[in-house]
Amino acid sequence: MSTLSERILLGTAGEFVDREVDRAYAHDGTGVLTLEAWHEMGTHTVAHPERVYLLFDHIAPANSSTTAGLQAELRTFARSMGLHFCDVGGGICHQVMGEGSALPGEIIVGADSHTCTLGAFGAFATGVGATDMAAIWVSGKSWFRVPETIAIQLDGHLQNPAEAKDLALTYVGRLGMDGATYRSIEFVGDGVAGLSMDSRQTVSNLAVETGAKTGLFYADEVTKRYLSESGRKTAIQHPEECRYEKEMGIDLDDIVPVVAVPPRVDSVRPAGDLLGLPLDQVFIGTCTNGRYDDLERLAEILKGKKVRVRTVVAPASRDVLLRAAGTGVIADIVQAGCVLLPPGCGPCLGAHMGVIGEGEICLSTANRNFRNRMGVGGEIYLSSVATAATSALAGELAVREG
Amino acid sequence: MQIHGKAVCLGEDIDTDMIIAGRYLRTKDRSLWATHAFEDLDPALAGRLEGSVIVAGKNFGCGSSREQAPVALKEAGVLAVIAPTFARIFFRNSINVGLPVIESGCECVEGEDIMVDLDGGEVQTGGRSYPIRPLSPRMREILHAGGLVAYWSDKR
Incomplete structure (x- = not known):
């Protein structure tokens, strides 16, 4: 009898297998090096364009003419090869793949570490780097070591x-x-x-x-x-x-509300231990917490009140934004004083739209609090949406009453 | 394959943001990544990487899938990275760009001579020898070819 990974990869833990990839995707960040490696491989073909996706989310829309130039190259490539293409404003790659494509039992490979998000659908979904992705473009396949499994x-x-x-x-x-x-x-x-x-x-x-x-x-x-x-x-x-x-x-x-203290995601403490921590920014969004349920919860807490610290909100996708606009969730969030960003990764990786300054503290619903990630000299604490929303209203770290 | 270099000692859980910060990724200029490698850890470190073998603690390269991380180290002149364990995407990326990554629990003295014998399966430094966890046959082939692009071209 087998684990789900073994069933999908058709192998036993520890075994190395070569498998066809059902869906392969890259974004504007990793796509650039993928395209370079693909050119160097010299075949100038994509084995299964119908299985390949390119989605712009990391710096979308572009923040500089350099970024715009790199994106233009990828856009032209995607169109000329007949790949699935999702331009700026469509949303975060993992979210978009989950909304319209991913299926249980599939092997899904993304050129992004958080591709594991799609494991939620019962797919073997994992992240790789650019050159591995280029090899998938060329061959349609990749190699895997069938992993041992930890059950939670x-x-x-x-x-x-x-x-x-x-x-x-x-x-x-x-x-x-x-x-x-x-x-x-x-x-x-x-x-x-x-x-x-x-x-x-x-x-x-x-x-x-x-x-x-x-x-x-x-x-x-x-x-x-x-x-x-x-x-x-x-x-x-x-x-x-x-x-x-x-x-x-x-x-x-x-389970109680917790916070991950910088600079480690595993440095997890009850949020109640950090009450009153001064905040310079709150950020709600990302592939971790930018979905409809998250925005609805945020709006429920903020409705009719005003945030006391700058609060940046990025829906994970256009579909999330449209649904939240339709139900009044967006209006509640904007009326509470939040800044609404276009669908995408927002300031999570410190590239644009909400980068923090030296000595500033951001409470974020993202997944990484590494040193300097959202801005040199700034610190990131990670929390749930409810904790982030309650803290935004308080202007300092606070926990929602049960 | 034998590698000789000078040891540069680093701690545990060095993440990819630390290896090359996100603010330097939007370019194809590889030399820029080399110049800014480990900038947020120690701005002077990039200048000491030429001809070095990095000896780090567990979980080296955790975090993002950015291939610019191993490329930055290679461009900066790092000959190999030794650590007891690596984050898996970084490990795979390193082999794919031809940067030897070696799983070994070797002690580190800053600046000391270090020799890695990939075929013999050992690291020698400070008068001691440490075993290496062998690479899978496929990864060894890719590394010997100089990376996945070269491996791919050889196969065609």
């Missing part, structure tokens, strides 16, 4: 104000930044059924922060329902009795 058994239900991000930070804190290196994680147990697809993507998104190749959920009725909304069909994936390298149990009822 979830029981119970998240209790307000705890949310999926608190669960994600909690398991990262427990496993550590290299606790799952070369391995995959499977989220199993009765607690899974109560997690929405948006929540599952948040949980899978942080798998790479433990070094994992991917973080998988088995496709169930929740997955099926989500996919059917965009006309996709799937069979349910039933877990089998199998051998996990390690098992860890988490009772969702025990």
